[in-house]
Amino acid sequence: MSSHAENMGVNGELQNCPIMPTYAAPNIMFIRGEGTELWDSEGKRYLDFVGGLAVQSLGHANPEIAEVIGEQAGKLTQVSNYWATEHAHHVAVEIDKAVTGNINDPSSSPYNPIGQVFFCNSGAEANELAFKIARKATSKSKYTVITANDSFHGRTLAALAACGQPHKHEPFAPMPQGFKNIERGDIEALNDAIDETTAAIHLEPILGEGGVWPHTSDYLLKAQELSRDRGLLFMVDEVQSGLCRTGEWFAFQHHGLNPDVVCIAKALGNGFPIGAVWVKRELAASFEAGDHGSTYGGNPLGTAVARKVLEIMKRDNCNKMAQLIEEQIRTSMAELPQVVSIRGNGAMLAIELDKAISKEVAAKASMNGLLINPITPTALRLTPPLTTSEHQIQEGIQILKGILNA
Numbered sequence: 001m002s003s004h005a006e007n008m009g010v011n012g013e014l015q016n017c018p019i020m021p022t023y024a025a026p027n028i029m030f031i032r033g034e035g036t037e038l039w040d041s042e043g044k045r046y047l048d049f050v051g052g053l054a055v056q057s058l059g060h061a062n063p064e065i066a067e068v069i070g071e072q073a074g075k076l077t078q079v080s081n082y083w084a085t086e087h088a089h090h091v092a093v094e095i096d097k098a099v100t101g102n103i104n105d106p107s108s109s110p111y112n113p114i115g116q117v118f119f120c121n122s123g124a125e126a127n128e129l130a131f132k133i134a135r136k137a138t139s140k141s142k143y144t145v146i147t148a149n150d151s152f153h154g155r156t157l158a159a160l161a162a163c164g165q166p167h168k169h170e171p172f173a174p175m176p177q178g179f180k181n182i183e184r185g186d187i188e189a190l191n192d193a194i195d196e197t198t199a200a201i202h203l204e205p206i207l208g209e210g211g212v213w214p215h216t217s218d219y220l221l222k223a224q225e226l227s228r229d230r231g232l233l234f235m236v237d238e239v240q241s242g243l244c245r246t247g248e249w250f251a252f253q254h255h256g257l258n259p260d261v262v263c264i265a266k267a268l269g270n271g272f273p274i275g276a277v278w279v280k281r282e283l284a285a286s287f288e289a290g291d292h293g294s295t296y297g298g299n300p301l302g303t304a305v306a307r308k309v310l311e312i313m314k315r316d317n318c319n320k321m322a323q324l325i326e327e328q329i330r331t332s333m334a335e336l337p338q339v340v341s342i343r344g345n346g347a348m349l350a351i352e353l354d355k356a357i358s359k360e361v362a363a364k365a366s367m368n369g370l371l372i373n374p375i376t377p378t379a380l381r382l383t384p385p386l387t388t389s390e391h392q393i394q395e396g397i398q399i400l401k402g403i404l405n406a
């Protein structure tokens, strides 16, 4: 074990570690990955059904992406956004096609996009811009963004204020103004919450960090209708659920929605930090030079990676892969007496157990070489890479079944 690993708390020695203790002390240090497999500092192999929390959709150390990173790093990594670079335009076109259901449109030019894209570096940053769009693209008196209880939108101050998780607000009070959290799934509560200051409704189609809770089609369609009737923007946070994770390019597409703003991150870089906001052109037109920016946003290295990610997702039909993973997990786990229900879509699932033992199950799974996330006291979240093979899914399920049956 390296001394760094010891300092990280891997041996329970956290006191000398110069990293802020914002995460629970880790007890494993990972050195290497390949697809769905990881190896720790002791050489032990794990199956990774956490997938970097829905980031590693194309698997760890994907060789095609590694090649692009190497090539682009040796060519150009960053220049100021005063100037254009090679890949950003292409990625923006592909994102527009994915959002608008035109991903298989072969024409790259002339192509008439419905929206425009801003590149950032993370999910929280994507949401920050969504909130600014809600303020700038509506009338001056409107600024409030309505979000759902239990929702998660990131850790920067405004994104935190948007999260429907008051216990996360308390240590950092007072929160920035202009956010209202309402009971999720309750259309009356949404209707009642709208007032003359409301600018937008902002929803995760499937709440990820909140416990993998899908909103129903009925609720989402009514929320969209309400936003149209009351002159609000309808925005979706697809940071976790986007880019083939749920078996569609975006989770909102399961419900035939037509959002004004879509926040994207996680899988876009398959581990390389990049995020994006897609916004309808007429709303984007409310912004002018100087209204927003990011030093690293849209850099040629990040966009080269995103370009390859989107190309692979399209070529390999990752939506289908996510659907197959869902089928296998549902078929193999549903019959277990300890499993109350399985919720979510594609490779974004939660297994609800009959007892509050998810932490113990996840700890035992890790000891047995399987990484899963205890998302609530009673539920396990599975977000494996979409490239996980049938054999690997079965291997992971056997580990889980062994633990639940013991």
Ligand SMILES: Cc1ncc(COP(=O)(O)O)c(C=O)c1O
Pocket: 053, 121, 122, 123, 124, 125, 127, 152, 153, 154, 155, 204, 208, 209, 237, 238, 239, 240, 241, 265, 266
């Ligand atoms: C739906 C959603 N939005 C935003 C975020 C924040 O993303 P980041 O950690 O990249 O800032 C997350 C992270 O888990 C998320 O799941």
